[in-house]
Amino acid sequence: MFGVVRTILRKEFIQLLRDKRMILPLFIAPVIQLILFGFAVNIDIKDITLAVVDQDRTADSRAYIEAFVRSGYFEITARPAAERDVDPLLAAGTVQAAFVLPVDFGRKIAGREAADVQVILDGTDSNTATIIQNYVEMVSAQFTTRLVVRALGRTPGGIPSIEPRIWYNPELKTALWMVPGVICMILMVTTFVLTAMAITREREMGTLEQLIVSPIRSYELILGKTLPFAMIGFLDVILVMTFGRIVFGVPVRGSVAYLLAMALAFILTTLGLGLFISTVSRTQSQAMMSAFSFMMPAIMLSGIFTPIDTMPKIVQALTYLNPLRHFGKIVREILLKGNGPAELWPDMVFLLAFGAATFILASLRFHKRLE
Amino acid sequence: MIRRITPIARKEALHIRRDPRSLFLAIGLPMFLVVLFGYAITLDITHVAIAVVDQDRTALSREFTAKLGASAYFDLKLTLDTPAGVDRLLDEGRVKAVVVFPTGFARDVAGRRDASIQVLLDGSNNNTALIAMGYISRLFQKLATDLLAAEAGRAGAGSAGGGAAIAAGHLPSVDPRIRVWYNPDLNSTDFIVPGLVAVVMMVMAGILTSLSVAREWETGTMEQLIAGPVRAHEVVLGKLLPYFGLGLAQLALVVLTGTLVFGVPLRGNLLCLLVASSAFLLCGLGIGLLLSIITRAQQLAFTLAILLTLLPAFLLSGFMTPISSMPRLIQAVTYVIPARYFIAMVRGIFLKGYGFADVWPELLLLAGIAVVVLAACIRRLRLRLD
Numbered sequence: 001m002f003g004v005v006r007t008i009l010r011k012e013f014i015q016l017l018r019d020k021r022m023i024l025p026l027f028i029a030p031v032i033q034l035i036l037f038g039f040a041v042n043i044d045i046k047d048i049t050l051a052v053v054d055q056d057r058t059a060d061s062r063a064y065i066e067a068f069v070r071s072g073y074f075e076i077t078a079r080p081a082a083e084r085d086v087d088p089l090l091a092a093g094t095v096q097a098a099f100v101l102p103v104d105f106g107r108k109i110a111g112r113e114a115a116d117v118q119v120i121l122d123g124t125d126s127n128t129a130t131i132i133q134n135y136v137e138m139v140s141a142q143f144t145t146r147l148v149v150r151a152l153g154r155t156p157g158g159i160p161s162i163e164p165r166i167w168y169n170p171e172l173k174t175a176l177w178m179v180p181g182v183i184c185m186i187l188m189v190t191t192f193v194l195t196a197m198a199i200t201r202e203r204e205m206g207t208l209e210q211l212i213v214s215p216i217r218s219y220e221l222i223l224g225k226t227l228p229f230a231m232i233g234f235l236d237v238i239l240v241m242t243f244g245r246i247v248f249g250v251p252v253r254g255s256v257a258y259l260l261a262m263a264l265a266f267i268l269t270t271l272g273l274g275l276f277i278s279t280v281s282r283t284q285s286q287a288m289m290s291a292f293s294f295m296m297p298a299i300m301l302s303g304i305f306t307p308i309d310t311m312p313k314i315v316q317a318l319t320y321l322n323p324l325r326h327f328g329k330i331v332r333e334i335l336l337k338g339n340g341p342a343e344l345w346p347d348m349v350f351l352l353a354f355g356a357a358t359f360i361l362a363s364l365r366f367h368k369r370l371e
Numbered sequence: 372m373i374r375r376i377t378p379i380a381r382k383e384a385l386h387i388r389r390d391p392r393s394l395f396l397a398i399g400l401p402m403f404l405v406v407l408f409g410y411a412i413t414l415d416i417t418h419v420a421i422a423v424v425d426q427d428r429t430a431l432s433r434e435f436t437a438k439l440g441a442s443a444y445f446d447l448k449l450t451l452d453t454p455a456g457v458d459r460l461l462d463e464g465r466v467k468a469v470v471v472f473p474t475g476f477a478r479d480v481a482g483r484r485d486a487s488i489q490v491l492l493d494g495s496n497n498n499t500a501l502i503a504m505g506y507i508s509r510l511f512q513k514l515a516t517d518l519l520a521a522e523a524g525r526a527g528a529g530s531a532g533g534g535a536a537i538a539a540g541h542l543p544s545v546d547p548r549i550r551v552w553y554n555p556d557l558n559s560t561d562f563i564v565p566g567l568v569a570v571v572m573m574v575m576a577g578i579l580t581s582l583s584v585a586r587e588w589e590t591g592t593m594e595q596l597i598a599g600p601v602r603a604h605e606v607v608l609g610k611l612l613p614y615f616g617l618g619l620a621q622l623a624l625v626v627l628t629g630t631l632v633f634g635v636p637l638r639g640n641l642l643c644l645l646v647a648s649s650a651f652l653l654c655g656l657g658i659g660l661l662l663s664i665i666t667r668a669q670q671l672a673f674t675l676a677i678l679l680t681l682l683p684a685f686l687l688s689g690f691m692t693p694i695s696s697m698p699r700l701i702q703a704v705t706y707v708i709p710a711r712y713f714i715a716m717v718r719g720i721f722l723k724g725y726g727f728a729d730v731w732p733e734l735l736l737l738a739g740i741a742v743v744v745l746a747a748c749i750r751r752l753r754l755r756l757d
Contacts, residue, residue, distance in 0.1 A: 019668060021671055022671060024671075025671065025674040029678045036682065036686060036701070037686065039697075039698055039700075039701055045696050046696065047695070047696070049695075064545060091723060091729075092729075108543070109543040109545070110543075112542055112543050113543065114543075114544045114546045115543070115545050116546050116547075116548050117545060117547050117548065118550070119547045119548065119549045120549075120550050121550070121551045122551075122552060122553060123554030123555060123557055123562075124554060124562060124722050124723065125562055125693055126559040126561070126562040127559065127562070127692075129551055129554070130416070130502060130557055131502060131505060133551075133557075134502065134506065134509055136547050137509045137512075138505065138508050140546070140547045141509065141512030141513055141515075141516060142512060144516050144543070144544040145512065145515055147543040147545070148519045148520070148523070148542050148544070151523075151542060151543055152522070152523055152542075154483070157482075157483035157484055157485065158479060158482065158484060159486070159518070159519065160476075160480060160486050160488055160514065160518070161485075161486070161487050161488070161511075162488045162507065162508060163488065164490045164491075164492060164504055164507075165489065165490065165491050165492070166494040166500060167461055167493055168493060169494035173497065176495070177495060177496055177497055189674060193673075193677070194670065194674065197669070197670045197673065198670070201669070201670065204589075204590075205589075283390070284673075285582045285669075288578065288582065288669075288673050289392070289393045289396045289400075290396070292396075292400075292578060292677075293396050296400075296404055297404070300411070301407070301411060305685075305691075307416075307499055309418075309420070310416060312410065312411065315410065315411040333462075336495045339462060343462060343463055
């Protein structure tokens with residue numbers, strides 16, 4: 001048996017790597033993806049462009065604006081003369097927020113009243129607008145505290161302050177959130193899409209028939225066809241983890257062996273699904289469309305890119321059936337939290353059961369299709 | 372020339388028609404994806420699961436805890452007396468943040484000493500952590516101001532002389548009146564759906580054509596085409612046309628889904644949307660076709676098409692995160708990403724009511740990319756055997 005499997009394995013590797021350009025999607029793309037993810041997706045919003053209309057021009061109004069600049073999050077890029085000049089700036093997207101300080105701003109503060117400030121935000125990007133809103137409220141509240149302290153003539157002692165401590169990812173680096181995502185994505189592409197296409201290709205070219213008439217048994221064929229992709233997938237996991245560590249300092253707090261074992265369980269699932277798609281497709285373009293139709297929802301509903309807890313309850317329930325959800329969680333928690341089987345066993349059990357079931361069922365179906 | 376393009380286009384259309392499953396997926400999938408993601412993905416962060424560790428157990432710490440519990444942003448899961456077990460709560464992801472009131476907190480506040488509240492945050496999702504942190508800071512800043520106001524009220528009532536000036540409620544404050552334009556409820560659907568249209572269409576366009584020429588090389592039918600009298604630009608146009616029609620149909624369905632299912636307002640010029648979409652489709656289809664022409668191998672072309680369209684459309688287009696907060700070097704890269712221009716235009720046309728007058732620079736750049744890509748297709752398509 002091993003002799004046969006080894007022969008098919010050799011043939012697969014030769015076929016896959018004969019086209020040297022395959023190295024591009026298999027090994028170079030994961031690294032490029034990781035770097036792009038890590039650098040490009042910068043969620044920390046800084047340098048918010050701000051237009052200020054200061055109709056008051058008193059020491060207080062200037063101090064208020066200064067408090068925003070000093071917070072490090074805002075940058076005044078326009079000082080229009082009148083309120084109506086704000087509209088075109090926001091419409092064109094030149095500024096993300098605009099402040100209008102009315103003429104009575106300083107007078108109201110001196111008279112110990114509430115001074116209103118008009119704040120207009122561009123809501124097109126709702127996420128950024130939410131963050132800006134938080135900053136505006138926060139800086140304003142800090143400013144108010146200062147005013148009150150001054151008015152009462154007291155020291156700032158005894159005013160409750162908060163002391164944040166961020167666990168697992170103290171610098172809030174995006175790369176740490178994204179690395180597990182890249183690992184999942186790349187395993188999906190190499191082990192699932194490529195398996196489905198590779199087997200369908202043999203059918204399309206008619207070479208599958210040659211394999212059928214040869215004395216190879218179907219499980220030997222399945223092993224020989226799927227092992228190369230599993231090996232490449234494994235290599236990619238190690239590659240992405242190494243690069244993540246070197247370039248972004250992504251920690252590996254848990255056990256690497258456990259992570260690789262879980263990767264194996266996940267690869268069983270994806271290979272099984274790839275095999276299944278190859279049994280229902282005649283041409284590579286059919287295999288491609290089917291694989292793609294499965295891959296997109298699986299990625300989007302996995303919690304890899306957007307959190308699951310904010311999804312509607314029904315969709316959240318559905319995500320439990322998604323092997324990617326469990327694998328993504330396992331990878332993330334092994335890397336960032338150092339969790340092991342004690343915390344992760346429900347996901348592990350599901351992944352193993354799902355992987356074994358998918359692979360066995362797909363192999364049986366593949367076996368039947370050959371006869 | 373038209374006479375030679377039509378048969379190629381017809382042949383390609385036959386390929387599409389003969390494979391009903393792929394056709395069904397090609398038309399149904401974009402709609403399905405927009406519905407699914409539009410429904411499932413929300414960037415609104417509310418009901419952050421938190422726990423409180425109240426080591427102080429005073430009226431003040433209980434009052435603060437009650438305020439946290441009453442806020443719509445938080446979901447107060449449990450209140451503990453000691454910090455033991457907090458690690459596990461965060462490790463298992465049962466709560467995203469823990470607020471700790473240390474022993475002596477109320478005493479320190481009353482004695483005007485340094486009184487701090489510890490906040491532990493799960494930073495593994497940095498975006499959630501950042502927003503949760505913002506909510507918590509906001510809430511405690513407000514509580515601190517209220518505390519000062521109450522103190523001032525007491526001082527005013529207690530002292531007879533200077534008390535009149537510092538009567539309760541008479542304290543200076545700045546009240547930001549925040550108005551959000553274009554999307555007043557900060558509804559992330561309005562933000563995500565137009566972007567989704569662009570991402571889904573980019574990927575679909577890219578993969579649709581990625582197999583077209585490579586398939587002909589792999590199955591040997593390219594030789595027949597070469598033997599005929601056609602020229603490169605005729606092949607390219609003939610191959611593109613049917614997919615262009617398919618793409619426009621997909622786009623129309625996706626836009627309809629966005630407006631009918633999600634109620635995203637379409638405030639701008641429809642013709643402008645059509646022209647922008649056509650330019651964008653040509654870019655996407657052209658990229659797929661170019662990959663197909665260069666690689667001559669279906670597997671390679673398809674994998675590259677996914678990698679070259681999916682991730683850039685997702686990450687470098689401003690779909691999820693604003694381009695302005697990316698590092699300068701990456702910002703420079705985004706200028707060659709067609710989705711960048713399309714997303715800006717689609718969002719503007721949908722939400723801000725943009726027309727040609729507002730989007731012409733993006734439109735020109737997008738058209739420029741389309742011309743370059745198609746020219747490259749024609750140049751690289753060698754109609755001879757080597």
